[in-house]
Amino acid sequence: MVGTDLRQQLNNYIQSMRDQGILDNQFQSVQALKTEENPHFVLETVTGFCNDADNGIAQMTRYLEGPVVDFTNLTGLSHFLRGSSSSIGGIRMALACRDLRRASEANNKQGCIEGMARLKHEYNSLKEGLNNISQIERQMIGNAQRGRQ
Amino acid sequence: MATMQRVVAAAQSSVSTSGGGGGGGGATNYASSKGVAASCASGTAATELVVISDQFPVGLRVLVVDDDVTCLRILEQMLRRCRYQVTTCSQATVALNLLRERKGCFDVVLSDVHMPDMDGFKLLELVGLEMDLPVIMMSADGRTSAVMRGIRHGACDYLIKPIREEELKNIWQHVVRKKWNENKEVEHSGSMEENDRHKRGNDDSEYASSANEGTDGILKAQKKRSNVKDEDDGELENDDPSTSKKPRVVWSVELHQQFVSAVNQLGLDKAVPKRILELMNVPGLTRENVASHLQKFRLYLKRLSGVAQQQGGVSNTMCGPVDPNVKLGRFDIQALAASGQIPPQTLAALHAELLGRPTANLIPGMDQPTLLQASVQGPKRIPIEHGVAFGQPLVKCQSNVSKHFPQSMISSVEDVSAGFGVWPSNNVNTVVPSSNLSGLSTQNSNMLMDILQQQQRQQQQSQQQSLPPEPSRTINVQPSCLVVPSQSASFQAGNSPASVSQNCSFNRNSVIDYSLLSSQSNNSLVNIGHFSNGDLKTTGALSGYSGPGSISPSVSSCSGNADSSMGRQVQSSTITFGNARQPGFVHNMHDIQGSYGSKTGEVLDQGPLQNLGFVGKGTCIPSHFAVDEFESPMSNMNHGKLFMENNGIRVKQEPSVGFMDNTKVGLPVLQQFSSNDIMSVFTE
Numbered sequence: 001m002v003g004t005d006l007r008q009q010l011n012n013y014i015q016s017m018r019d020q021g022i023l024d025n026q027f028q029s030v031q032a033l034k035t036e037e038n039p040h041f042v043l044e045t046v047t048g049f050c051n052d053a054d055n056g057i058a059q060m061t062r063y064l065e066g067p068v069v070d071f072t073n074l075t076g077l078s079h080f081l082r083g084s085s086s087s088i089g090g091i092r093m094a095l096a097c098r099d100l101r102r103a104s105e106a107n108n109k110q111g112c113i114e115g116m117a118r119l120k121h122e123y124n125s126l127k128e129g130l131n132n133i134s135q136i137e138r139q140m141i142g143n144a145q146r147g148r149q
Numbered sequence: 150m151a152t153m154q155r156v157v158a159a160a161q162s163s164v165s166t167s168g169g170g171g172g173g174g175g176a177t178n179y180a181s182s183k184g185v186a187a188s189c190a191s192g193t194a195a196t197e198l199v200v201i202s203d204q205f206p207v208g209l210r211v212l213v214v215d216d217d218v219t220c221l222r223i224l225e226q227m228l229r230r231c232r233y234q235v236t237t238c239s240q241a242t243v244a245l246n247l248l249r250e251r252k253g254c255f256d257v258v259l260s261d262v263h264m265p266d267m268d269g270f271k272l273l274e275l276v277g278l279e280m281d282l283p284v285i286m287m288s289a290d291g292r293t294s295a296v297m298r299g300i301r302h303g304a305c306d307y308l309i310k311p312i313r314e315e316e317l318k319n320i321w322q323h324v325v326r327k328k329w330n331e332n333k334e335v336e337h338s339g340s341m342e343e344n345d346r347h348k349r350g351n352d353d354s355e356y357a358s359s360a361n362e363g364t365d366g367i368l369k370a371q372k373k374r375s376n377v378k379d380e381d382d383g384e385l386e387n388d389d390p391s392t393s394k395k396p397r398v399v400w401s402v403e404l405h406q407q408f409v410s411a412v413n414q415l416g417l418d419k420a421v422p423k424r425i426l427e428l429m430n431v432p433g434l435t436r437e438n439v440a441s442h443l444q445k446f447r448l449y450l451k452r453l454s455g456v457a458q459q460q461g462g463v464s465n466t467m468c469g470p471v472d473p474n475v476k477l478g479r480f481d482i483q484a485l486a487a488s489g490q491i492p493p494q495t496l497a498a499l500h501a502e503l504l505g506r507p508t509a510n511l512i513p514g515m516d517q518p519t520l521l522q523a524s525v526q527g528p529k530r531i532p533i534e535h536g537v538a539f540g541q542p543l544v545k546c547q548s549n550v551s552k553h554f555p556q557s558m559i560s561s562v563e564d565v566s567a568g569f570g571v572w573p574s575n576n577v578n579t580v581v582p583s584s585n586l587s588g589l590s591t592q593n594s595n596m597l598m599d600i601l602q603q604q605q606r607q608q609q610q611s612q613q614q615s616l617p618p619e620p621s622r623t624i625n626v627q628p629s630c631l632v633v634p635s636q637s638a639s640f641q642a643g644n645s646p647a648s649v650s651q652n653c654s655f656n657r658n659s660v661i662d663y664s665l666l667s668s669q670s671n672n673s674l675v676n677i678g679h680f681s682n683g684d685l686k687t688t689g690a691l692s693g694y695s696g697p698g699s700i701s702p703s704v705s706s707c708s709g710n711a712d713s714s715m716g717r718q719v720q721s722s723t724i725t726f727g728n729a730r731q732p733g734f735v736h737n738m739h740d741i742q743g744s745y746g747s748k749t750g751e752v753l754d755q756g757p758l759q760n761l762g763f764v765g766k767g768t769c770i771p772s773h774f775a776v777d778e779f780e781s782p783m784s785n786m787n788h789g790k791l792f793m794e795n796n797g798i799r800v801k802q803e804p805s806v807g808f809m810d811n812t813k814v815g816l817p818v819l820q821q822f823s824s825n826d827i828m829s830v831f832t833e
Contacts, residue, residue, distance in 0.1 A: 011421070026311045033226035041226060049219040079263055083289035086311040087220045141509060 006143065015128045022122075024109045027089030030122070039141050040097075041056075046130045049088050051085075053123055056081045064112055074112060075104040093122040206321030210254060214244040214272065215261040215287065219672045220310065224259065227314045241267035248280050255282060256324045259308075262299065270302040274452070277303050287312060400442055407431065408442060417450070488693040700759040 014031075017023040034041045060077050063070040082097035096119040103111030210235050215221045228235040236255070238244035241264045244246045248255060258276055262269035273284045282306040288295060291309040299307040305323040308316055399410070411428035412420040429439070524534035 024682070029227075029311075029314060030223055033223065033230065038226070041222075041341060045219060045222050048222065052217070052219060076263065076265075083217050083261070083310045084219045086289055087217070087223050098289075 006136055006140045010133065010140070013129075013136065017133075021092050022125050022129055024090045024091040025089070026087065026091070030088060039108075039144065040092075042136055043137050043141070045088065046134050049084055049128060050127055052084055053081060053127070056084075057120060057123060060116060064109075064116055069107075069109050069112065071104045071107050071112075075101055078104060078115075081119075085123075088130075090122075090126040090130075093119065093126045096122040121135060152159070164650070206324075209233045209321050209324065210256045211259060211320070212236045212238065212244060212248065212255045212257070213259045214238045214241055214264070214269075215259075216240065216266075217261065218265045220261070220287075220312075224312065224317070227317050230314060231318050240264070241272045245272060245275060248276060248282070254281060255280075257305075258282050258284045259320070260284060260286060262286050262290070262295070270298070273299075273302050273304055278452075281327075283327050285320055285323065360421055402431075404434075405442075406430065408439070408446070412443070412446070417447075436465075557584070 014023060018025075018027075030045060031042055056077050060074055060081075063074045063077070069133065078097045078101040082094050082101065085091075085097060086094035096115065100112060100115030100119050103115045185684060209231075211228050213221060213224050213228070213235060215224070215237075216239050218239060221239060225235050225237050236247070238247060241260070244258075244260070245267075248258070258272075260272050260276075261268045264272075269286055269288075273286065276282055276284050284303070285306040286299040286302075286304040286309060287308045287310060288299075289310040296309075305327070306320070407429045408425065411425045415421075415424055420443065422436045422443055425443065426434060426436050426439045513779045
């Protein structure tokens with residue numbers, strides 16, 4: 001069955017991401033929140049998260065690359081993204097945010113630069129994985145809707 | 150157990166209440182019999198005490214505040230899965246407004262620590278002060294220092310992100326715990342009443358003392374701040390109802406006045422409990438009593454200055470830019486209030502804090518125009534009538550205040566004088582109670598507001614004449630409130646305002662009482678009694694109002710009442726108030742009712758009383774109460790208010806009218822309330 005295959009495909013994919021440490025159990029919790037009334041929950045949450053993260057990282061890059069590093073805002077934003085990413089299950093990205101925050105709190109510019117680079121890397125992995133998951137999700141939802149029709 | 154059931158009922162959302170309908174246990178009687186519909190603005194659960202124990206905690210009304218939409222979304226879904234009733238907010242300022250507008254519509258608040266528009270801890274403090282709801286902090290930062298900070302600020306719990314659903318399932322325990330502790334306090338104070346009576350020798354203070362106990366207890370229970378360590382002295386143990394029958398100190402207006410003068414004499418920095426005690430020279434007062442009161446006072450002052458600085462960020466449209474250099478001091482605060490820099494809520498909150506808790510929220514719905522009216526009109530009359538000497542600030546405040554309606558509401562506590570001015574100016578009937586209240590304490594004002602609102606609702610027709618056609622008018626009283634909090638005023642000492650306030654404060658009995666009145670504990674009752682004694686005359690002037698149907702008759706009766714009777718009645722009524730709609734409160738009310746007798750409860754039962762909650766913690770004290778305001782009210786307020794809040798009077802049950810309507814309605818009603826009215830309410 002396509003539906004089953006897709007679900008299996010999704011689960012496998014998520015598992016691989018978990019194996020890599022990109023995702024943790026939290027993502028499962030988020031998935032569990034999907035309901036019949038709200039089948040798009042995961043999709044919407046993931047989309048929202050990626051938007052926030054894209055904006056946040058762009059903003060943090062600006063803070064870091066300005067003539068004077070804006071550590072205060074950098075700290076705040078890295079803390080923000082830490083919360084976001086951990087809520088969605090992006091544990092590695094969350095850890096990268098934490099480290100970046102520490103560097104920023106210490107006004108350590110070099111540390112921030114390295115931390116930022118790592119954060120971007122982790123985010124890219126996470127984002128790619130989430131996009132793939134979203135794709136499968138969309139397919140599943142589409143199939144389910146077609147199935148109902 | 151019954152308590153549990155009540156709590157449960159309180160916690161029930163509309164889902165559960167539908168089952169409870171009007172019947173519940175005895176506790177519900179007040180709420181339902183008087184026809185007070187405690188329906189939250191959200192239109193969900195009625196606040197009636199409906200015992201629906203088997204469904205608890207289903208329907209627990211949670212407000213989640215987090216600037217991170219991802220987290221917000223996830224939390225919302227998780228809480229829904231727990232079958233809670235969830236409201237989300239991505240801005241702290243919006244959340245605060247929501248909480249103020251819909252008092253009694255939430256059981257617990259979940260808030261993130263780091264938010265751009267307001268620090269989560271600030272929100273925590275304000276919620277604790279104004280609404281006395283359990284607040285759970287959340288953060289991705291799990292460092293011990295961060296968690297410690299949360300606990301110090303009074304958070305009921307601190308959750309570390311990512312939050313699991315299992316953790317959310319159990320948040321109801323904080324609601325229950327809080328209610329039970331409050332209840333215990335109430336019961337405790339009730340039993341202590343006898344002891345206090347003998348100890349005090351003054352009927353009024355007897356009631357106050359019991360209220361105090363409760364207040365203190367509640368304060369202790371609810372404010373888990375590390376800096377409130379000294380509170381234990383002379384205070385009942387929250388969880389130990391049967392023991393520690395130490396007599397509680399009632400911080401009456403006079404007593405607080407003495408305290409403040411002593412502090413001023415010594416200088417705040419050098420004011421140590423021992424020296425203050427010596428200066429005060431009050432027999433029976435212990436160093437511990439003074440120490441704990443000093444702590445509260447310091448907190449209050451700190452909050453005052455902190456709030457002033459914070460104003461900029463807070464939602465208040467009414468406030469002007471905050472002056473970061475605002476200093477504490479009567480004039481400063483007054484000026485600030487007048488200029489609208491300190492939102493009334495802040496002032497109220499500050500007052501509430503000082504007095505012990507409940508900071509009534511401004512009535513959001515108040516119309517500015519009304520307020521303006523109130524403030525612009527001849528301010529001096531009332532003060533003179535009441536023998537309160539209001540200095541310049543009064544006038545000044547008023548004009549400024551008029552601009553900021555809400556502010557006045559809040560500042561009711563702050564600026565008694567202002568309140569007066571406003572009060573008389575507004576049409577007596579409509580005078581916003583807050584003006585008078587300003588001196589009192591936010592609690593009082595809240596209570597009055599509530600009562601007024603209730604009455605308003607119930608008897609719109611009869612109230613018509615007393616109430617201004619536009620609800621906004623009633624609100625006017627507020628402006629006065631803005632003015633410097635009485636506390637600060639007294640603190641200043643030496644200035645005419647300070648002295649004025651001092652003088653006033655003594656008269657403020659009424660004010661303080663009022664706040665006490667609202668609180669569950671007897672204190673409120675006592676205060677009322679107090680109040681009535683001193684203030685009957687003043688209020689008499691105000692009693693021209695035709696209060697809402699139920700109230701007006703009582704008004705007249707009130708004026709004649711003796712303190713003791715008032716006190717007695719107040720007590721009962723207080724209880725009722727508390728019960729009025731708050732789910733948690735209802736719970737308390739019942740208890741109180743039991744201890745004090747149901748009689749007054751009935752009086753309170755009236756709709757308006759229910760509104761007390763609306764007022765929130767000590768936000769606005771009915772104008773007539775404000776008469777006394779300034780210091781003494783503050784002190785009493787502290788105790789009284791705290792109580793009030795605890796009792797849940799604070800939260801206002803949303804009448805079906807709707808927020809704005811309620812607000813407006815409530816105000817007029819409130820205003821009409823003269824002290825007599827209030828009294829009468831209790832006296833019924």
